[in-house]
Amino acid sequence: xxxxALSMLLAIAAFASSASAxxxxxxxxxxxxxxxxxxxxxxxxxxxxxPGIRLQFRASAPTDYDAVLKARLAxxxxxxxxxxxxxxxxxxxxxxxxxxGLDDLEGMIHxxxxxxxxxxxxxxxxxxxxxxxxxxxxxxYNRDAFRRLGLEAPKTEAAFFAVLERLRAxxxxxxxxxxxxxxxxxxxxxxxxxxxxxxKGEEGRRALVAGSQKLTGEPWVAPFRILARWGRYLGEGxxxxxxxxxxxxxxxxxxxxxxxxxxxxxxxxxxxxxxIGAFRPPVRQSGDPCHISDHMDMGIGLNAASPNGAAARxxxxxxxxxxxxxxxxxxxxxxxxxxxxxxxxxxxxxxxxLSWRDECRSTIxxxxxxxxxxxxxLERETWEAAVxxxxxxxxxxxxxxxxxxxxxxxxxxxx
Numbered sequence: 001x002x003x004x005a006l007s008m009l010l011a012i013a014a015f016a017s018s019a020s021a022x023x024x025x026x027x028x029x030x031x032x033x034x035x036x037x038x039x040x041x042x043x044x045x046x047x048x049x050x051p052g053i054r055l056q057f058r059a060s061a062p063t064d065y066d067a068v069l070k071a072r073l074a075x076x077x078x079x080x081x082x083x084x085x086x087x088x089x090x091x092x093x094x095x096x097x098x099x100x101g102l103d104d105l106e107g108m109i110h111x112x113x114x115x116x117x118x119x120x121x122x123x124x125x126x127x128x129x130x131x132x133x134x135x136x137x138x139x140x141y142n143r144d145a146f147r148r149l150g151l152e153a154p155k156t157e158a159a160f161f162a163v164l165e166r167l168r169a170x171x172x173x174x175x176x177x178x179x180x181x182x183x184x185x186x187x188x189x190x191x192x193x194x195x196x197x198x199x200k201g202e203e204g205r206r207a208l209v210a211g212s213q214k215l216t217g218e219p220w221v222a223p224f225r226i227l228a229r230w231g232r233y234l235g236e237g238x239x240x241x242x243x244x245x246x247x248x249x250x251x252x253x254x255x256x257x258x259x260x261x262x263x264x265x266x267x268x269x270x271x272x273x274x275x276i277g278a279f280r281p282p283v284r285q286s287g288d289p290c291h292i293s294d295h296m297d298m299g300i301g302l303n304a305a306s307p308n309g310a311a312a313r314x315x316x317x318x319x320x321x322x323x324x325x326x327x328x329x330x331x332x333x334x335x336x337x338x339x340x341x342x343x344x345x346x347x348x349x350x351x352x353x354l355s356w357r358d359e360c361r362s363t364i365x366x367x368x369x370x371x372x373x374x375x376x377x378l379e380r381e382t383w384e385a386a387v388x389x390x391x392x393x394x395x396x397x398x399x400x401x402x403x404x405x406x407x408x409x410x411x412x413x414x415x
Contacts, residue, residue, distance in 0.1 A: 015164070023311040024054045026079035030065030030074065033267070035332045039290070040333045044254070044300045045327055046318055053311050054147075069088035073098050073303075081315065084299035086118035087369045091128075099136060100126040100302040105313060107320025115338040118296035118364075129299030130316050131338035133328065136353045137193040137261040137293040140268065143275035144171055145256045153279035157197075160282040167256050175233035177255035178390075179241025186386035187379075189259045190230070192365045194281050195223040196291035201363035207244035209370050211413030215404040224396035225269070227389040241389055262334030263297070268351075269333075294362035299334060301366040374410030381406050 031038075038057040044053055060068045068090070071095075072078035082099065084090040093099045102108065103126060110117070111131050119129035125350055141153065149170055154160040165189035167175035180186055181232040199205065207213035213220070231238070235255070251271040258264070268276060283290050300319055302312045318324055322341035329337050333347035336354055345351050365379075372379040381403055388394040394402075408414040 011125045017352065018052060022052055022054055023308050025081055025308055025312055025315055026054060026056045026356055027081040027083065028065075028069055028079035029057065029059045029083035029175045030062040031083065031298070032059040032061050032086075032263045034332060035059050035338065041331045042324075042327060043189050045323070046315065050314060051316070053314060055315065061409055065074075072239055073305075076305065078303050078305075080303055080308045081311045082129075082303055084119055084301045085134060086296040086299070086364075088373055090119055090299065091121065092130040094126070098304055100304040100309070101126045101128055102130060102302065102316065103127050105130070105316055105320070107317040110320050110339040110341060113340075115296075115340075118369075119301070122370075129301035130319050131296070131337035132300055132319065133296045133332075134294050134338055135261050135263045136356060137189065137295070138278050138280050138353060138356070139193075139256040140260055140264065141251070141270050141277050141279065142173070142250075142253065142256045143277040145274070146277070149377050153277060154282055154284050156281070157282050157284050161229065164257070168233055173253070174235035174249065174255040175257065176230065176235050176257040177246045177250040178230065179243060179246045179247075180387045180391060181241055182243045183387055185243055185246070186227070186390055187382045188365070190227050190326075190390065191223050191382060191386045192293050192295075193259055193261075194226055195220075195366065196293055196363050197281055197288070198222045198226075199366070201291035207364045208366065209413070214306065214414065216400040217375060220403075221396045222387065224307040224389040224399050227386060228392060228396060231390050231392060249372045261293075262336070262350060264330060265334035265347060269347075276349060278349055280356050290356070290360035292356050292360045292362055293365055294336075294357060295364050295368070296298040296338070308407060371411065376406040376409070378403065378407055 035057060041219060043057060052255060058170060065375070069078060069082065084093075084099070088402045089101065107130065108127060113124075114130045116127050119131060120127045125308055151163050151166060154163050164175045167173060170238065178190070189191070196204075196321065199213075204213060204219050208215070208220075241249070243371045246258070246269075247264070249255045280290060280292055300316060302309060306312055318341060322339070325337035325339045325341045326343060329335065329343060333345065333350040334353065337343060345354060367379040367382055385399040385403055389396060389399055404414070
Protein backbone atom coordinates (compact mmCIF):
# COMPACT_ATOMS: atom_id res chain seq x y z
CA UNK A 1 0.00 0.00 0.00
CA UNK A 2 2.87 2.33 0.82
CA UNK A 3 4.49 1.74 -2.57
CA UNK A 4 1.13 2.20 -4.30
CA ALA A 5 0.46 5.44 -2.46
CA LEU A 6 3.93 6.71 -3.31
CA SER A 7 3.42 5.82 -6.99
CA MET A 8 0.11 7.70 -7.03
CA LEU A 9 1.69 10.76 -5.46
CA LEU A 10 4.47 10.74 -8.05
CA ALA A 11 1.97 10.38 -10.89
CA ILE A 12 -0.13 13.26 -9.56
CA ALA A 13 2.98 15.42 -9.19
CA ALA A 14 4.08 14.61 -12.73
CA PHE A 15 0.63 15.48 -14.08
CA ALA A 16 0.55 18.73 -12.12
CA SER A 17 4.00 19.64 -13.42
CA SER A 18 2.94 18.88 -16.98
CA ALA A 19 -0.27 20.87 -16.62
CA SER A 20 1.56 23.84 -15.15
CA ALA A 21 4.00 23.78 -18.09
CA UNK A 22 1.15 24.16 -20.58
CA UNK A 23 0.43 27.58 -22.07
CA UNK A 24 -3.13 28.54 -22.94
CA UNK A 25 -3.54 30.96 -25.82
CA UNK A 26 -6.78 32.84 -26.46
CA UNK A 27 -7.67 33.86 -30.01
CA UNK A 28 -10.22 36.67 -30.32
CA UNK A 29 -12.21 36.59 -33.57
CA UNK A 30 -15.38 37.89 -35.20
CA UNK A 31 -15.99 34.52 -36.91
CA UNK A 32 -18.74 33.38 -34.57
CA UNK A 33 -20.27 31.23 -37.33
CA UNK A 34 -16.97 29.36 -37.63
CA UNK A 35 -16.77 28.42 -33.95
CA UNK A 36 -17.54 24.73 -34.49
CA UNK A 37 -14.92 24.43 -37.25
CA UNK A 38 -12.25 25.93 -35.03
CA UNK A 39 -13.22 23.98 -31.93
CA UNK A 40 -13.76 20.63 -33.65
CA UNK A 41 -11.09 20.69 -36.37
CA UNK A 42 -8.51 23.44 -36.25
CA UNK A 43 -7.82 23.62 -32.51
CA UNK A 44 -7.49 19.80 -32.09
CA UNK A 45 -5.16 19.63 -35.10
CA UNK A 46 -2.87 22.26 -33.61
CA UNK A 47 -2.92 20.86 -30.09
CA UNK A 48 -2.19 17.34 -31.35
CA UNK A 49 1.20 18.44 -32.64
CA UNK A 50 1.89 21.04 -29.94
CA PRO A 51 1.06 19.31 -26.65
CA GLY A 52 2.52 22.12 -24.55
CA ILE A 53 0.08 24.72 -25.90
CA ARG A 54 -3.68 24.88 -25.60
CA LEU A 55 -5.76 27.15 -27.81
CA GLN A 56 -9.08 28.76 -26.95
CA PHE A 57 -11.15 30.24 -29.77
CA ARG A 58 -13.21 33.17 -28.43
CA ALA A 59 -15.58 34.70 -30.96
CA SER A 60 -17.88 37.70 -30.92
CA ALA A 61 -20.65 38.53 -33.37
CA PRO A 62 -19.16 40.30 -36.42
CA THR A 63 -21.09 43.51 -35.74
CA ASP A 64 -19.89 43.58 -32.11
CA TYR A 65 -16.28 42.52 -32.60
CA ASP A 66 -14.63 45.91 -33.07
CA ALA A 67 -16.25 47.39 -29.96
CA VAL A 68 -15.64 44.27 -27.86
CA LEU A 69 -12.00 44.08 -28.92
CA LYS A 70 -11.45 47.76 -28.21
CA ALA A 71 -12.86 47.36 -24.71
CA ARG A 72 -10.75 44.26 -24.02
CA LEU A 73 -7.58 45.92 -25.24
CA ALA A 74 -8.26 48.90 -23.00
CA UNK A 75 -8.92 46.63 -20.02
CA UNK A 76 -5.94 44.36 -20.70
CA UNK A 77 -8.19 41.32 -21.21
CA UNK A 78 -7.82 40.85 -24.97
CA UNK A 79 -6.63 37.52 -26.30
CA UNK A 80 -3.01 36.64 -26.97
CA UNK A 81 -3.97 36.37 -30.62
CA UNK A 82 -6.22 38.76 -32.50
CA UNK A 83 -8.13 38.08 -35.71
CA UNK A 84 -7.23 40.97 -38.00
CA UNK A 85 -9.65 42.67 -40.35
CA UNK A 86 -7.94 43.80 -43.56
CA UNK A 87 -6.26 47.13 -44.20
CA UNK A 88 -7.07 50.22 -42.16
CA UNK A 89 -8.83 48.66 -39.17
CA UNK A 90 -5.81 46.53 -38.27
CA UNK A 91 -3.35 49.25 -39.21
CA UNK A 92 -5.03 51.43 -36.58
CA UNK A 93 -4.49 48.68 -33.99
CA UNK A 94 -0.80 48.47 -34.91
CA UNK A 95 -0.37 52.24 -34.81
CA UNK A 96 -1.94 52.25 -31.33
CA UNK A 97 0.63 49.71 -30.17
CA UNK A 98 -1.79 46.79 -29.85
CA UNK A 99 -0.27 44.52 -32.50
CA UNK A 100 3.32 43.30 -32.57
CA GLY A 101 5.46 43.37 -35.71
CA LEU A 102 5.90 39.93 -37.27
CA ASP A 103 8.51 40.46 -39.98
CA ASP A 104 10.92 38.14 -38.21
CA LEU A 105 8.40 35.30 -38.10
CA GLU A 106 9.85 32.36 -40.02
CA GLY A 107 6.54 31.50 -41.69
CA MET A 108 6.31 34.88 -43.43
CA ILE A 109 8.43 33.50 -46.28
CA HIS A 110 5.29 31.71 -47.50
CA UNK A 111 3.42 34.91 -48.36
CA UNK A 112 3.80 37.19 -51.36
CA UNK A 113 4.05 40.93 -51.11
CA UNK A 114 0.45 41.19 -52.34
CA UNK A 115 -0.79 38.74 -49.72
CA UNK A 116 0.83 40.76 -46.94
CA UNK A 117 -0.41 44.12 -48.23
CA UNK A 118 -3.61 44.06 -46.17
CA UNK A 119 -1.66 43.81 -42.91
CA UNK A 120 1.36 46.05 -43.24
CA UNK A 121 2.28 49.67 -42.73
CA UNK A 122 1.80 52.06 -45.64
CA UNK A 123 5.52 51.98 -46.44
CA UNK A 124 5.58 48.17 -46.29
CA UNK A 125 8.24 48.22 -43.58
CA UNK A 126 6.29 46.22 -40.98
CA UNK A 127 3.89 43.30 -41.30
CA UNK A 128 1.72 42.88 -38.21
CA UNK A 129 -0.65 39.97 -39.00
CA UNK A 130 -0.19 36.59 -40.64
CA UNK A 131 -2.42 36.49 -43.75
CA UNK A 132 -5.04 33.76 -43.49
CA UNK A 133 -7.63 33.97 -46.26
CA UNK A 134 -9.33 35.98 -48.96
CA UNK A 135 -12.83 35.74 -50.43
CA UNK A 136 -13.88 36.10 -54.05
CA UNK A 137 -16.98 37.95 -55.24
CA UNK A 138 -19.35 36.56 -57.84
CA UNK A 139 -22.88 35.28 -58.37
CA UNK A 140 -24.42 32.05 -57.11
CA TYR A 141 -27.30 30.54 -59.02
CA ASN A 142 -29.86 27.74 -58.86
CA ARG A 143 -28.57 25.24 -61.41
CA ASP A 144 -31.84 23.30 -61.40
CA ALA A 145 -33.83 26.41 -62.31
CA PHE A 146 -31.36 27.36 -65.03
CA ARG A 147 -31.50 23.85 -66.46
CA ARG A 148 -35.30 23.86 -66.49
CA LEU A 149 -35.38 27.11 -68.47
CA GLY A 150 -32.44 26.27 -70.69
CA LEU A 151 -30.35 29.12 -69.35
CA GLU A 152 -26.57 29.36 -69.32
CA ALA A 153 -24.44 31.25 -66.83
CA PRO A 154 -24.01 34.72 -68.40
CA LYS A 155 -20.57 36.07 -69.25
CA THR A 156 -21.42 39.57 -70.52
CA GLU A 157 -23.55 42.43 -69.27
CA ALA A 158 -26.09 41.92 -72.05
CA ALA A 159 -26.35 38.18 -71.38
CA PHE A 160 -26.78 38.86 -67.65
CA PHE A 161 -29.81 41.07 -68.20
CA ALA A 162 -31.20 38.68 -70.80
CA VAL A 163 -31.13 35.92 -68.17
CA LEU A 164 -32.83 38.18 -65.63
CA GLU A 165 -35.54 39.05 -68.16
CA ARG A 166 -36.12 35.39 -68.96
CA LEU A 167 -36.49 34.58 -65.27
CA ARG A 168 -38.82 37.52 -64.75
CA ALA A 169 -40.99 36.46 -67.67
CA UNK A 170 -41.17 32.89 -66.39
CA UNK A 171 -42.37 34.14 -63.01
CA UNK A 172 -41.66 30.92 -61.13
CA UNK A 173 -38.79 32.39 -59.12
CA UNK A 174 -37.72 35.90 -58.20
CA UNK A 175 -34.84 36.53 -60.59
CA UNK A 176 -32.35 37.76 -57.99
CA UNK A 177 -32.22 37.83 -54.17
CA UNK A 178 -30.93 41.07 -52.69
CA UNK A 179 -32.23 43.37 -49.97
CA UNK A 180 -31.50 46.95 -49.00
CA UNK A 181 -32.33 46.97 -45.30
CA UNK A 182 -28.81 46.22 -44.06
CA UNK A 183 -27.25 48.76 -46.46
CA UNK A 184 -23.80 47.18 -46.82
CA UNK A 185 -25.02 44.46 -49.17
CA UNK A 186 -25.81 46.86 -51.98
CA UNK A 187 -22.21 48.06 -52.08
CA UNK A 188 -20.35 44.89 -51.12
CA UNK A 189 -22.09 42.39 -53.39
CA UNK A 190 -23.39 44.98 -55.82
CA UNK A 191 -21.08 47.90 -56.58
CA UNK A 192 -17.83 46.18 -55.55
CA UNK A 193 -18.86 43.01 -57.36
CA UNK A 194 -19.62 44.41 -60.80
CA UNK A 195 -17.60 47.64 -60.58
CA UNK A 196 -14.09 46.32 -61.34
CA UNK A 197 -15.22 45.51 -64.88
CA UNK A 198 -15.87 49.23 -65.39
CA UNK A 199 -12.93 50.82 -63.56
CA LYS A 200 -10.56 48.04 -64.71
CA GLY A 201 -9.84 46.66 -61.27
CA GLU A 202 -6.50 47.65 -59.80
CA GLU A 203 -5.83 50.12 -62.59
CA GLY A 204 -8.83 52.21 -61.61
CA ARG A 205 -8.46 51.75 -57.86
CA ARG A 206 -4.85 52.92 -57.91
CA ALA A 207 -5.75 55.87 -60.15
CA LEU A 208 -8.40 56.89 -57.64
CA VAL A 209 -5.90 56.62 -54.78
CA ALA A 210 -3.41 58.72 -56.75
CA GLY A 211 -6.04 61.30 -57.63
CA SER A 212 -5.78 60.85 -61.41
CA GLN A 213 -9.37 59.57 -61.59
CA LYS A 214 -12.44 61.04 -59.94
CA LEU A 215 -15.58 59.36 -58.67
CA THR A 216 -17.52 61.53 -61.11
CA GLY A 217 -15.79 59.78 -64.02
CA GLU A 218 -17.60 57.27 -66.20
CA PRO A 219 -15.76 54.17 -64.83
CA TRP A 220 -17.14 54.96 -61.35
CA VAL A 221 -20.57 56.26 -62.34
CA ALA A 222 -21.41 53.46 -64.80
CA PRO A 223 -21.75 50.71 -62.14
CA PHE A 224 -24.42 52.81 -60.37
CA ARG A 225 -26.26 53.01 -63.67
CA ILE A 226 -26.18 49.21 -63.88
CA LEU A 227 -27.36 48.82 -60.28
CA ALA A 228 -30.30 51.09 -61.07
CA ARG A 229 -31.53 48.37 -63.44
CA TRP A 230 -31.46 45.68 -60.73
CA GLY A 231 -34.53 46.83 -58.82
CA ARG A 232 -37.07 45.37 -61.24
CA TYR A 233 -35.62 41.89 -60.71
CA LEU A 234 -35.43 41.76 -56.91
CA GLY A 235 -39.05 40.97 -56.09
CA GLU A 236 -41.63 42.62 -53.90
CA GLY A 237 -40.38 44.13 -50.66
CA UNK A 238 -36.69 44.16 -51.55
CA UNK A 239 -36.18 47.63 -50.05
CA UNK A 240 -36.93 46.31 -46.55
CA UNK A 241 -35.50 42.81 -47.06
CA UNK A 242 -32.60 41.92 -44.75
CA UNK A 243 -29.38 40.11 -45.57
CA UNK A 244 -30.63 37.03 -43.74
CA UNK A 245 -33.94 37.15 -45.59
CA UNK A 246 -32.07 37.33 -48.92
CA UNK A 247 -30.06 34.26 -47.94
CA UNK A 248 -33.24 32.41 -46.98
CA UNK A 249 -34.96 33.47 -50.19
CA UNK A 250 -32.20 31.95 -52.30
CA UNK A 251 -31.47 28.80 -50.29
CA UNK A 252 -35.20 28.16 -49.90
CA UNK A 253 -35.57 28.02 -53.68
CA UNK A 254 -37.45 31.29 -54.04
CA UNK A 255 -34.85 33.16 -56.10
CA UNK A 256 -32.69 32.03 -59.00
CA UNK A 257 -29.57 34.21 -58.57
CA UNK A 258 -27.77 35.52 -55.52
CA UNK A 259 -25.08 38.23 -55.89
CA UNK A 260 -22.57 37.43 -53.22
CA UNK A 261 -19.30 35.55 -52.97
CA UNK A 262 -17.37 32.50 -51.95
CA UNK A 263 -17.92 33.08 -48.22
CA UNK A 264 -21.48 31.72 -48.57
CA UNK A 265 -20.49 28.28 -49.88
CA UNK A 266 -20.47 26.24 -46.68
CA UNK A 267 -23.64 27.72 -45.23
CA UNK A 268 -25.57 27.48 -48.47
CA UNK A 269 -24.54 23.87 -49.10
CA UNK A 270 -26.06 22.91 -45.76
CA UNK A 271 -29.34 24.70 -46.44
CA UNK A 272 -30.09 24.51 -50.17
CA UNK A 273 -31.94 21.53 -51.64
CA UNK A 274 -30.84 22.19 -55.21
CA UNK A 275 -27.59 22.28 -57.16
CA ILE A 276 -25.69 25.53 -56.73
CA GLY A 277 -23.55 27.00 -59.50
CA ALA A 278 -21.42 30.13 -59.68
CA PHE A 279 -20.57 32.62 -62.40
CA ARG A 280 -18.08 35.45 -62.26
CA PRO A 281 -19.05 39.14 -62.61
CA PRO A 282 -20.00 39.73 -66.25
CA VAL A 283 -17.69 41.71 -68.51
CA ARG A 284 -19.09 44.74 -70.29
CA GLN A 285 -18.85 43.09 -73.68
CA SER A 286 -17.41 39.96 -75.22
CA GLY A 287 -13.62 40.06 -75.45
CA ASP A 288 -13.08 42.37 -72.49
CA PRO A 289 -10.67 41.13 -69.79
CA CYS A 290 -12.48 39.98 -66.66
CA HIS A 291 -11.83 41.42 -63.23
CA ILE A 292 -12.74 39.92 -59.86
CA SER A 293 -12.77 41.28 -56.36
CA ASP A 294 -10.45 38.85 -54.58
CA HIS A 295 -10.66 40.60 -51.26
CA MET A 296 -8.33 40.05 -48.32
CA ASP A 297 -10.55 38.79 -45.52
CA MET A 298 -8.68 37.82 -42.38
CA GLY A 299 -5.26 37.64 -40.79
CA ILE A 300 -4.13 36.76 -37.27
CA GLY A 301 -1.90 39.02 -35.21
CA LEU A 302 -0.07 38.92 -31.89
CA ASN A 303 -1.34 41.09 -29.06
CA ALA A 304 1.71 43.18 -28.19
CA ALA A 305 0.75 42.97 -24.50
CA SER A 306 0.45 39.18 -24.42
CA PRO A 307 2.56 37.46 -21.73
CA ASN A 308 2.65 34.38 -23.98
CA GLY A 309 4.43 35.83 -27.00
CA ALA A 310 6.73 32.86 -27.58
CA ALA A 311 3.87 30.34 -27.64
CA ALA A 312 1.78 32.69 -29.78
CA ARG A 313 4.56 32.85 -32.37
CA UNK A 314 4.63 29.04 -32.46
CA UNK A 315 0.94 29.10 -33.32
CA UNK A 316 1.40 31.84 -35.94
CA UNK A 317 4.14 29.85 -37.65
CA UNK A 318 1.71 26.92 -37.78
CA UNK A 319 -0.90 29.23 -39.34
CA UNK A 320 1.67 29.93 -42.08
CA UNK A 321 2.12 26.21 -42.76
CA UNK A 322 0.76 24.02 -45.55
CA UNK A 323 -1.06 21.95 -42.92
CA UNK A 324 -3.12 24.89 -41.72
CA UNK A 325 -3.73 26.20 -45.25
CA UNK A 326 -5.23 22.90 -46.39
CA UNK A 327 -7.19 22.34 -43.18
CA UNK A 328 -8.69 25.83 -43.10
CA UNK A 329 -9.50 25.95 -46.81
CA UNK A 330 -11.33 22.62 -46.80
CA UNK A 331 -13.03 23.08 -43.44
CA UNK A 332 -14.27 26.53 -44.55
CA UNK A 333 -14.69 26.30 -48.35
CA UNK A 334 -14.69 29.68 -50.00
CA UNK A 335 -12.08 31.19 -47.70
CA UNK A 336 -8.99 30.84 -49.86
CA UNK A 337 -5.49 30.60 -48.37
CA UNK A 338 -3.04 33.41 -49.00
CA UNK A 339 0.07 31.30 -48.40
CA UNK A 340 1.85 30.03 -51.51
CA UNK A 341 1.60 26.33 -50.65
CA UNK A 342 0.20 23.95 -53.31
CA UNK A 343 -3.41 23.24 -52.44
CA UNK A 344 -6.14 20.76 -53.36
CA UNK A 345 -9.70 21.91 -52.65
CA UNK A 346 -12.39 19.31 -51.96
CA UNK A 347 -15.41 21.50 -52.69
CA UNK A 348 -16.25 21.80 -56.42
CA UNK A 349 -17.94 25.18 -56.01
CA UNK A 350 -14.90 26.55 -54.19
CA UNK A 351 -12.76 25.27 -57.07
CA UNK A 352 -14.89 27.25 -59.52
CA UNK A 353 -14.35 30.49 -57.61
CA LEU A 354 -10.64 29.83 -57.22
CA SER A 355 -10.25 29.13 -60.94
CA TRP A 356 -11.16 32.75 -61.65
CA ARG A 357 -7.82 33.81 -60.22
CA ASP A 358 -6.18 32.22 -63.27
CA GLU A 359 -8.75 33.60 -65.72
CA CYS A 360 -9.20 37.16 -64.44
CA ARG A 361 -7.32 40.08 -62.95
CA SER A 362 -7.73 40.42 -59.19
CA THR A 363 -8.44 43.56 -57.20
CA ILE A 364 -9.75 44.46 -53.74
CA UNK A 365 -12.81 46.43 -52.64
CA UNK A 366 -11.94 49.85 -53.91
CA UNK A 367 -12.38 51.91 -50.73
CA UNK A 368 -10.71 49.50 -48.33
CA UNK A 369 -7.27 51.09 -48.28
CA UNK A 370 -6.45 54.78 -47.85
CA UNK A 371 -9.83 56.09 -49.06
CA UNK A 372 -11.92 55.46 -45.94
CA UNK A 373 -9.64 56.94 -43.28
CA UNK A 374 -11.33 60.33 -43.13
CA UNK A 375 -14.81 61.75 -42.74
CA UNK A 376 -17.06 61.10 -44.44
CA UNK A 377 -15.97 57.47 -44.63
CA LEU A 378 -16.02 56.55 -48.33
CA GLU A 379 -16.87 52.90 -47.72
CA ARG A 380 -19.93 53.79 -45.64
CA GLU A 381 -20.91 56.50 -48.10
CA THR A 382 -20.75 53.93 -50.91
CA TRP A 383 -23.20 51.73 -48.97
CA GLU A 384 -25.74 54.53 -49.07
CA ALA A 385 -25.00 55.41 -52.68
CA ALA A 386 -25.49 51.83 -53.86
CA VAL A 387 -28.79 51.63 -51.95
CA UNK A 388 -29.95 54.86 -53.57
CA UNK A 389 -28.95 53.59 -57.02
CA UNK A 390 -30.92 50.35 -56.71
CA UNK A 391 -33.92 52.05 -55.08
CA UNK A 392 -33.92 54.73 -57.78
CA UNK A 393 -33.79 57.67 -55.36
CA UNK A 394 -30.79 59.32 -57.04
CA UNK A 395 -29.18 59.20 -60.45
CA UNK A 396 -25.78 57.66 -61.05
CA UNK A 397 -24.33 61.09 -61.82
CA UNK A 398 -25.73 62.56 -58.60
CA UNK A 399 -24.20 59.71 -56.62
CA UNK A 400 -20.79 60.14 -58.22
CA UNK A 401 -20.88 63.85 -57.42
CA UNK A 402 -21.89 63.15 -53.82
CA UNK A 403 -19.09 60.63 -53.27
CA UNK A 404 -16.48 62.83 -54.94
CA UNK A 405 -17.41 65.84 -52.81
CA UNK A 406 -17.08 63.81 -49.62
CA UNK A 407 -13.73 62.29 -50.59
CA UNK A 408 -12.29 65.60 -51.79
CA UNK A 409 -13.26 67.17 -48.49
CA UNK A 410 -10.48 65.36 -46.63
CA UNK A 411 -8.31 63.36 -49.07
CA UNK A 412 -5.59 65.60 -50.46
CA UNK A 413 -4.94 63.80 -53.81
CA UNK A 414 -8.61 64.31 -54.73
CA UNK A 415 -8.75 68.04 -54.03
